[in-house]
Amino acid sequence: MHRRTKEALIKQVFLGTAITSLAVLALIMVFLFMEGMPTFSFVSVKGFLTGLDWYPTDEARPDYGILPLIGASGAVTALSSVLAIPLGVMSAVYLAEIANPRVRAVVKPVIEMLASLPSVVLGFFGMVVLAPFLQDFLGIPVGLNLFNAALMLAFMSVPTIASVSEDAIYAVPRELKEASLALGATHLETLVRVTIPAALSGIGTAVILGMSRAIGETMVVLMVAGGAAVLPDSLFGPVRPMPASIAAEMAEAPFRSNHYHALFAIAMVLFLVTLGFNVIADYISHKHRQVGSASL
Amino acid sequence: MKRLSLALAAMMVLGLAATSFAGEIAVKGSTTVQPIMQKAVEAFMAQHKGVSISISASGSGDGAKALIDGSTPLAMMSREMKESEIKQAKEKGVNPKQIVIAYDCITPVVNSANPVKNLTMAQLKDIYTGKVTDWKEVGGAAGPISVISRDSSSGTFEYWGEHVLKKERVYARAQMQASNGAVAQVVSKQKGAIGYVGLAYAKAPGLKDLTVDGVAGSIATTLNGTYPVSRGLYLYTNGRAHRRRGQACRVHHVPRWPEDRRLRGLHPPQEPEVHCQEGQEVGYSPHP
Numbered sequence: 001m002h003r004r005t006k007e008a009l010i011k012q013v014f015l016g017t018a019i020t021s022l023a024v025l026a027l028i029m030v031f032l033f034m035e036g037m038p039t040f041s042f043v044s045v046k047g048f049l050t051g052l053d054w055y056p057t058d059e060a061r062p063d064y065g066i067l068p069l070i071g072a073s074g075a076v077t078a079l080s081s082v083l084a085i086p087l088g089v090m091s092a093v094y095l096a097e098i099a100n101p102r103v104r105a106v107v108k109p110v111i112e113m114l115a116s117l118p119s120v121v122l123g124f125f126g127m128v129v130l131a132p133f134l135q136d137f138l139g140i141p142v143g144l145n146l147f148n149a150a151l152m153l154a155f156m157s158v159p160t161i162a163s164v165s166e167d168a169i170y171a172v173p174r175e176l177k178e179a180s181l182a183l184g185a186t187h188l189e190t191l192v193r194v195t196i197p198a199a200l201s202g203i204g205t206a207v208i209l210g211m212s213r214a215i216g217e218t219m220v221v222l223m224v225a226g227g228a229a230v231l232p233d234s235l236f237g238p239v240r241p242m243p244a245s246i247a248a249e250m251a252e253a254p255f256r257s258n259h260y261h262a263l264f265a266i267a268m269v270l271f272l273v274t275l276g277f278n279v280i281a282d283y284i285s286h287k288h289r290q291v292g293s294a295s296l
Numbered sequence: 297m298k299r300l301s302l303a304l305a306a307m308m309v310l311g312l313a314a315t316s317f318a319g320e321i322a323v324k325g326s327t328t329v330q331p332i333m334q335k336a337v338e339a340f341m342a343q344h345k346g347v348s349i350s351i352s353a354s355g356s357g358d359g360a361k362a363l364i365d366g367s368t369p370l371a372m373m374s375r376e377m378k379e380s381e382i383k384q385a386k387e388k389g390v391n392p393k394q395i396v397i398a399y400d401c402i403t404p405v406v407n408s409a410n411p412v413k414n415l416t417m418a419q420l421k422d423i424y425t426g427k428v429t430d431w432k433e434v435g436g437a438a439g440p441i442s443v444i445s446r447d448s449s450s451g452t453f454e455y456w457g458e459h460v461l462k463k464e465r466v467y468a469r470a471q472m473q474a475s476n477g478a479v480a481q482v483v484s485k486q487k488g489a490i491g492y493v494g495l496a497y498a499k500a501p502g503l504k505d506l507t508v509d510g511v512a513g514s515i516a517t518t519l520n521g522t523y524p525v526s527r528g529l530y531l532y533t534n535g536r537a538h539r540r541r542g543q544a545c546r547v548h549h550v551p552r553w554p555e556d557r558r559l560r561g562l563h564p565p566q567e568p569e570v571h572c573q574e575g576q577e578v579g580y581s582p583h584p
């Protein structure tokens with residue numbers, strides 16, 4: 001085959017694979033909206049997003065208010081981020097700057113192994129080991145609660161945050177660090193005032209990735225968050241985030257019934273929230289982008 | 297290159313051959329009926345080697361939906377099919393046929409450390425609708441009541457909602473669990489918890505079953521109708537169940553669940569041999 005034809009063909013093949021990914025995403029979006037929009041024919045948008053009662057299977061008076069579910073998702077993500085971000089970023093700093101290469105060669109793979117733990121294993125651990133422990137240790141009545149779920153989700157987000165942050169910090173050019181040290185700054189001062197600000201866009205991306213993971217995680221919250229559809233009013237009360245509701249109820253919702261459409265509407269909300277997170281991540285990464293050799 | 301293409305061809309043939317497996321049945325539905333089905337299926341598969349039956353239990357509602365959608369030929373349910381479900385089934389050309397296989401009573405259970413022994417139907421209703429929130433109001437040690445319920449796909453949940461809660465809504469703070477097993481597990485680990493399970497699950501370690509209105513749930517009280525929360529366990533098939541499927545289990549066909557409790561014990565005894573034994577082995581009341 002003529003060389004130029006081969007080149008053109010290969011380019012088209014790569015273009016095709018990229019378009020396939022885009023097409024899949026677009027089709028999922030279209031499907032989600034197609035199945036979710038009919039919800040607003042039997043419940044108003046305001047009623048759906050701010051209603052406090054989620055009783056979709058009540059035959060006489062079904063209610064489709066998802067505010068408790070949104071509140072639970074928000075609370076669980078916020079709490080798990082508060083736990084995971086310091087842990088993840090500081091682990092990344094340790095791995096990139098302070099650990100000697102032998103320690104780094106052992107600790108980094110172990111942290112990444114935590115990321116490959118199946119989420120159902122973490123959910124099982126939270127349900128069977130952590131819940132009774134929390135009940136006995138803290139004297140609370142219910143071990144399957146917001147705190148338990150946030151803790152397990154933090155375990156899931158830490159490897160993501162640590163891994164991407166560590167790559168970002170590692171990518172900061174040595175010239176910056178050496179210049180700072182040459183001017184007399186200590187290692188800590190260099191770290192806090194030069195390296196981390198330089199890596200901020202990568203760290204920001206890592207944090208947002210970790211948070212997106214936490215908000216979309218289904219199995220852990222299904223098993224561990226408690227399952228009560230109420231607004232979270234206590235750190236140790238049972239809650240029901242959005243993915244848990246969808247997973248628990250999808251199998252029984254008759255095809256194209258009101259319940260089915262309501263569940264798809266919840267999925268739509270989840271999708272839009274994750275989309276929002278990604279847009280913010282993109283914005284942060286562009287705003288603090290380092291021009292020149294630090295490129296992450 | 298020739299060896300590679302030969303290997304590829306061999307793999308493809310093997311892969312396609314796997315899809316031609318004869319006689320595979322997926323049974324779906326209630327977690328309450330699951331223990332009976334497992335024993336029956338084991339016995340059936342031991343007698344008929346060519347058939348492979350898998351059981352997937354996640355709730356009666358899921359079983360009904362699977363029967364309507366055609367993804368299962370046999371749905372296990374611990375409640376009757378609702379009118380709306382029967383209508384949907386008929387629209388899709390499925391003709392649901394009910395088979396009663398056992399009777400069960402739903403037993404309220406508490407943690408074994410809880411001193412409470414008996415609750416009235418009124419107290420159960422108040423606890424589950426959220427009117428009563430502390431154990432001292434029903435005669436136990438002071439402490440918050442942690443309400444455990446099944447989620448909405450469960451037949452046990454529907455039955456409890458209809459007969460104990462009298463169609464009122466479950467307390468919003470009730471923790472919804474996905475199966476009888478999960479309810480048993482959660483109640484056994486939380487000291488102030490109360491839940492409800494089928495009779496077969498009530499003897500799990502860490503649980504204490506309560507008497508309702510003074511009557512203990514057991515095989516005898518279920519059959520003679522004195523236990524207030526008893527129900528039938530059903531299998532639903534599309535149209536007439538084939539005789540062959542029932543051979544090892546000899547499932548007895550009963551057309552309608554009698555409204556009057558007293559009639560239940562009067563069914564003419566027709567021997568569902570293997571099934572009857574298994575029902576008792578697992579802990580449910582034998583179908584007479």
